[in-house]
Amino acid sequence: MTFDEITGHKREKDILLRAISRRHIAHAYLFDGPEGIGKRLVATSFIRTLLCTQGTGCGHCPSCLKIDHNNHPDIHYLLAEGAALKVDQVRELQQVLSLRPLEGDYKICLVDGAEHFTVGAANALLKTLEEPQQGTIIILITSQPETLLTTIRSRCQKLTFRPLPKQQIAKVLTQKLDLNNSDAMILAALSEGSFKKALGKNQELFLEKRRKLIQSLSALSAGSIIPTFAFADELDSEKELLPDIIDIFQTFYRDILLLRHGCSEDDLVNIDLLDILHSQSQFFSTPSLMTKLKALESTRFHLQRNVNCRLALEVMLMRITNA
Ligand SMILES: [Zn+2]
Known part of the structure; x- marks a missing residue:
């Protein structure tokens, strides 16, 4: 993928493109920002543009093709994928970076999940960062930059990626x-x-089922014990989805809160349920909505600690309907 084809992150892409055009590449970069927003995609496109024989990340030259097939000899990948990054892996990285590039001007190491370095590995990496060799580039990617050694962070050019x-x-x-x-x-x-x-x-949950869940929730009222217990039963049968269902309920009350405070409909999540949102916003005061949101948050907290699920849901729904 070329830079142009990547959605968003204009500022970060511009900085990297400028560095390439000026041939002023840092020895180490730190790409930080939430997970899943495209940091690795930008890093890969950066590498591709840097090594491309056309200088564009064309996608057709031998270099681009090797990068796309993960077999470019001048790129070393270190992907944590949830596991610890150990000192042996850093030693291997050091070994690779100590060799001359085989095809271009650079030897590049891409580390995804830099928060997974063990203490020993981080210290070994620090040594490499302190004594950079000509033509070597290390790109660290992380969603938790605060877990890295300050001394590592300070030796990298930092690019912070924002949610799209x-x-x-x-x-x-x-x-x-x-x-x-x-x-x-x-x-x-x-x-x-x-x-x-x-x-x-889960599209089915977040689209069709979300509508039904919110309709059921908004139909409950303070005195309606039997429907409340029946709804608790229904939710109890979907245990594995409960964290997402609580998210959905929170978006619902947050939307009502935003409407009450005059925010634009563009800021809402449940834009397909505007009728319900508008009618409910007439009923509930801000303190009442805050109490409902707190009830949801405390239920999330208790469910993570293996309390009696059914009971927690009943309490949650009663707190919501009575608020
Ligand atoms: Zn190319």
């Missing part, structure tokens, strides 16, 4: 998932600026 605006994600979702604009905007809003989340989301 929901309009940008929605545009891609309409193409990739064949969604209508309204559904794409909802999925984008629920993904908090991350493509990974948006594309991985």
